[in-house]
Amino acid sequence: MRKEYSHPIEVTMDVVCGKWKGVILCHLQQNDVLRFGEIKKLLPKVSQKTLTLQLRELEADGLINRQVYPQVPPKVEYSLTEYGKDLEATLTHMSEWGKSHVEKVELNG
Amino acid sequence: MRKEYSHPIEVTMDVVCGKWKGVILCHLQQNDVLRFGEIKKLLPKVSQKTLTLQLRELEADGLINRQVYPQVPPKVEYSLTEYGKDLEATLTHMSEWGKSHVEKVELNG
DNA sequence: TACCTTAGTTACAATATTGTACCTTCTTGC
DNA sequence: GCAAGAAGGTACAATATTGTAACTAAGGTA
Numbered sequence A, B: 001m002r003k004e005y006s007h008p009i010e011v012t013m014d015v016v017c018g019k020w021k022g023v024i025l026c027h028l029q030q031n032d033v034l035r036f037g038e039i040k041k042l043l044p045k046v047s048q049k050t051l052t053l054q055l056r057e058l059e060a061d062g063l064i065n066r067q068v069y070p071q072v073p074p075k076v077e078y079s080l081t082e083y084g085k086d087l088e089a090t091l092t093h094m095s096e097w098g099k100s101h102v103e104k105v106e107l108n109g
Numbered sequence C: 001t002a003c004c005t006t007a008g009t010t011a012c013a014a015t016a017t018t019g020t021a022c023c024t025t026c027t028t029g030c
Numbered sequence D: 001g002c003a004a005g006a007a008g009g010t011a012c013a014a015t016a017t018t019g020t021a022a023c024t025a026a027g028g029t030a
Helices: A008-016 A021-031 A036-042 A048-060 A088-107 B008-016 B021-031 B036-042 B048-060 B088-107
Strands: A033-035 A064-069 A075-080 B033-035 B064-069 B075-080
Touching: A008 A021, A008 B021, A008 B088, A021 A033, A021 A036, A021 A048, A021 A064, A021 A075, A021 A088, A021 B008, A033 A036, A036 A048, A036 A075, A048 A064, A088 B008, A088 B088, B008 B021, B021 B033, B021 B036, B021 B048, B021 B064, B021 B075, B021 B088, B033 B036, B036 B048, B036 B075, B048 B064
Parallel strands: none
Antiparallel strands: A033 A075, A064 A075, B033 B075, B064 B075
16 A cells, blocks of 8 residues: 655655645645635535545545534544644645746736 | 636646656756656656657647757757746655655555 | 667557546435 | 535546657758
C-alpha cells in the first residue's frame, strides 16, 4: 500500500492534489469547523460522492478531523488537525500565487 | 479553454499538480539549468512521453523556460522563469511538510 | 553504409479519477 | 402512514491522466 517516493514533495502532492482538496483545506482554514452540508454549499460543483471521498482521504492522511454526532438526521463536523494547520502557510502562499497568475493571464489576453 | 475557478488556490493546483511537476520544479530549483536527459535521469520512473508533456505544460503556464539549441543531436535546456521562482518558498515548504509526514507515518507504523 | 546520439512524436492500451442516479437510515412533524 | 432531513453508500458510466512500444531527424563515427 505504501508507495515509494523519490522526493519528499511527492508526499505532500499525493496528499493535497485531489481536485477539491486544496479548496476544502482553505475553507477549513478560514472557518475552523464546518459541517458536511456547509462544505457542499461552499463547493456547489462537487458531487456528494466525490466530496465524501476527498474528505475521507484527507482524514486518512491526518489533515482533518471528522467528528460524528450520533443523531438523526446525522451531523458530522470537519476541522483541521494540528498537523493540517502546518500547511496553512503553504496554502496561503499557493492562493496568493494563484491570484497573481490569474491577473497575469488576464493581462496577456 | 479557460476554466472557471471558485478559489485562487485551484489555479495553482491546476498548474502544479501533475504527477511529476512538483519534483521537476524542485530539481530545477536546485540546479538552475537542466537538459531533458538530465531531468530524465533524476526521475528514472517517468516515461519519455509523460516527461515531455509535463514540461510542455509547465512551459505553457509560464513556470519554466525551454531553450532549444539548433544542433544535432538536439540540446534542450530547461530552467525556472522568474515567475516560477515565486513558487520556491511554497515548494520548499511542501517538501518539508512531506518529510515530516513520512516520519510521522513511519512512527505510527 | 550501418549505427549512435538526443529530444522528441504517434497510435494505442491501461489506470485512475470524477461524476450520475438512485438507495438507505431513523426520528420528528403533519 | 408519509414526507423531510443530513450524510452517506453503490453500481455503473464517462473523463482524464499515464504508460508502452515503436518511429523520426540529421550529423558524426567506425
